[in-house]
Each structure stands twice: as C-alpha cells, then as structure tokens.
Amino acid sequence: MQYGLPSKQTVNAVGGRLQARSVRVGCRLWSLSDGRTVQTTVTDVAVTKVREVVEVVTDHLAFVVAPDQMLSTPDGWVHARDARGNVVAWTHARKLNRRRLTITPGYDLGYLIGATCSDGTVGRNYVSLVVNDRRFAERFAECLVGATGLSARLEPVTRPSGYLRRDVPGFRVRVVSSYLADLLRQYVGGDAHHMRQGFPRVVLRDRKTFDGFLDGYSDGDGCPVRGGRVLVSANVAFLAELARIIGARFTPRLDGTASHLVVADSWPSRGTFRAETHPVQLRESGWAQVHDVRPRTTKDKPYTLYSYRLDPLPGFLINGHLARQPW
Structure with missing residues (x-):
C-alpha cells in the first residue's frame, strides 16, 4: 500500500x-x-x-493524496479511494492560528451568556454590547474578563433613540475574538439572532452559572417587580424553555408582540432545576461531505509522495481535513 501526499499538496x-x-x-x-x-x-x-493518486472533492475544496491514504469518518478510518459518499472530519483551516480561550464556568460565564442573549450582538469575529446603563456595561465587561480572560473596556458612544427621536449617550463593550463569537453561537444552537437563538443549556451546568444567566438576561431584557422580575422577549420558544426550567407558568402572546415571563424570587423552592453536563469549550471540528474521488494517473514522470510519522497524535490536517499515518 502507498500512503502520502504529492509534493505540492499543502498541509496545515x-x-x-x-x-x-x-x-x-x-x-x-x-x-x-x-x-x-x-x-x-x-x-x-x-x-x-x-x-496513481486520487483527487478528493468535498464540500469545501479538493485535495490530492495517495489512494490508500487514511481519512477520518464517523465510522473510523477509510482509504481515500473508498471515501466517496462518506463524510470526513474537517475544521476551518483559516481559523487554526487564532487565539484559543480557556473558558471558566461559573457566575461570570452565565452572566456573559445571559446579557449577550438579551442585548448583545454576536458578529462574525466579535461580540459587543451597546447600552445606556453604565452599570450594566461595566458588569458585562467584568464578567467577560472573568469568564474568558480577554481584556474589555467601556467606550462612550451615542445611539439613536426612537422614543426621544434624538441621539442619546451610551456605552459599548466590544471584543474582537472569532473564537468567542463561534462559542456563543454554539451555546445557542448556531444562530445568535435574538429571534432565532435557542436556549443555551450550557448555563444549566450548576446553579451559580444559571443564576448568572438570569441576572445577565434580566439586566438586558427584564425589569424588577415585587417578589421577582419580569423577562421580556418575542422569542417564544426561548422563554417557554426557561419557564419549564424554573417551573413557571408562561402564556405567550400570539399577536407577534413581546411575551412576558415572571421569574419569582422563590422559584428555587419549586425544585425544578436539574443540573446538566454540557461542554463549555468550543467544538472546532465538523464533517465535510465527499462528493467525488477522481483517479489521476501518469505514464511519464511519477508522483513523489511524502508521508509522515507523528507524535503524540498520528493524525494531521490536509486543508482542514483529518488524515493519518499508516497503521
């Protein structure tokens, strides 16, 4: 069997x-x-x-390897020549050299998630919060630093007010980190738009994290009332899931306007909270569909193949796709 990559094929x-x-x-x-x-x-x-070599064509691009080169699939390792119709392990090659964060679970992480779900913005490579309340912005910045280790600071800004019909002073906290942006999208199911985000079940890992989430969400889209607080959102599925967790009754609005959920201070006494185990770190890999495997042969100058033995892990990435050394 022949393993390896042609001389000009790139590896990560x-x-x-x-x-x-x-x-x-x-x-x-x-x-x-x-x-x-x-x-x-x-x-x-x-x-x-x-x-002879083969060109493997996936969702993302094509790469050339020896026919016997091993590629990673959900069912184990397969030869490249047999990969058509399979999915292979893959990651964004352009994101390999970015800074990776060590996420610290606890109240700060919960507050960061709650505030982002209510009033934050998750961009392609940044996370930001723009609010009028300086205390809210300061608390968000403190929790962001505590949970991620990133540096964050307040910036004075002006923002338009539809009610007052003029610009009003506000505060912005913005950090550039594609890792954090991808992580927050992972927490809410892939789409961080406030109307489409799912409930971030990672906050159910313990009561401290969940309490932070409630405080962060309430500071953004809530208000205090006697004996508790009211959370407001037009994302009915989000509030309905939260209501089940705290054992509260919830009647959504059916006219498309924002619904309200009352979170009583006494909700822990209902005994409805159940801790769950969820990863707090970013899952950086996915699967790429192999659409075709095309043989390439030469009668004149042969292909020169390079194969590697590695330690401690036998696998390596070819344009983001996971391959490995021979058995």
Whole structure:
C-alpha cells in the first residue's frame, strides 16, 4: 500500500500552510482530537514514487493524496479511494492560528451568556454590547474578563433613540475574538439572532452559572417587580424553555408582540432545576461531505509522495481535513 501526499499538496502546519515536500522532522502540524484542534510533531518523513493518486472533492475544496491514504469518518478510518459518499472530519483551516480561550464556568460565564442573549450582538469575529446603563456595561465587561480572560473596556458612544427621536449617550463593550463569537453561537444552537437563538443549556451546568444567566438576561431584557422580575422577549420558544426550567407558568402572546415571563424570587423552592453536563469549550471540528474521488494517473514522470510519522497524535490536517499515518 502507498500512503502520502504529492509534493505540492499543502498541509496545515502551525504558523501556516506548508507544501508536503517542505515538511521536515520537528515540524508541528495541526490535528483534531475530541472535537478540538491540537498540535502534533513530525518524527519521521518517508518518500516514495507512484503513478496513481486520487483527487478528493468535498464540500469545501479538493485535495490530492495517495489512494490508500487514511481519512477520518464517523465510522473510523477509510482509504481515500473508498471515501466517496462518506463524510470526513474537517475544521476551518483559516481559523487554526487564532487565539484559543480557556473558558471558566461559573457566575461570570452565565452572566456573559445571559446579557449577550438579551442585548448583545454576536458578529462574525466579535461580540459587543451597546447600552445606556453604565452599570450594566461595566458588569458585562467584568464578567467577560472573568469568564474568558480577554481584556474589555467601556467606550462612550451615542445611539439613536426612537422614543426621544434624538441621539442619546451610551456605552459599548466590544471584543474582537472569532473564537468567542463561534462559542456563543454554539451555546445557542448556531444562530445568535435574538429571534432565532435557542436556549443555551450550557448555563444549566450548576446553579451559580444559571443564576448568572438570569441576572445577565434580566439586566438586558427584564425589569424588577415585587417578589421577582419580569423577562421580556418575542422569542417564544426561548422563554417557554426557561419557564419549564424554573417551573413557571408562561402564556405567550400570539399577536407577534413581546411575551412576558415572571421569574419569582422563590422559584428555587419549586425544585425544578436539574443540573446538566454540557461542554463549555468550543467544538472546532465538523464533517465535510465527499462528493467525488477522481483517479489521476501518469505514464511519464511519477508522483513523489511524502508521508509522515507523528507524535503524540498520528493524525494531521490536509486543508482542514483529518488524515493519518499508516497503521
């Protein structure tokens, strides 16, 4: 069996892409383990010549490997020549060199999620909160720092007021981090739009995190009332899920306007809260569909293949797709 990559096929090395022929012993390559991107080191490089390779075409791009090269699928490792119709493990290659955050569970994380779900904005590579209340903005910034380790500060801004019909002073907290933006989208089911976001069940890991979530959401889209607080949202499914968790009655508005959920201070006495285990770190891998596998043969100059032995993990990424050394 022949394994490896043609000389000009690129692999994802730490620091940037490298052509297969440029990989040396000691190079660090990106790999995947338990859904997260990790690094592994090249301990040996083997070179061989063949007259046939295959081009693997996926959802994202095409890459060229030896027919026997192993690719990762949900059912285990398969040869590239047999990969058509399968899905293979994949991650965004352009995001490999970004800063990864260590998320600290607890009240700060819950508050960050709650405030973002109510009043925050999750962009492609940033998270921001723009509000009139300085105390709210300061608390959001403090919890963001405590939960993620990122630096955050308040910026004075002006924002239009539809009610007053003029610009009013406000405060903005904005951090640029595609990792945090992707993580918050993961928490709410993939879409962070306030009308489409799902309930972030990661806040159910313990009472401290959930209490932080309630405080953060209430500071954004809530108001205090005697004996509790009222949360307001037009996202009925979101409020309905929250109502089940706290054991509250909830009657949604059916005319498309915002619904109200009363969160009584005594809700813990109902005994409806159940802690759940959910990952707080970002899952960085997914699956890419293999649409075609196209043989390439040569009668003249043979292909030069490069294969690698790695440690501690045998897998490495080819344009974001997970492959591995021979068994």
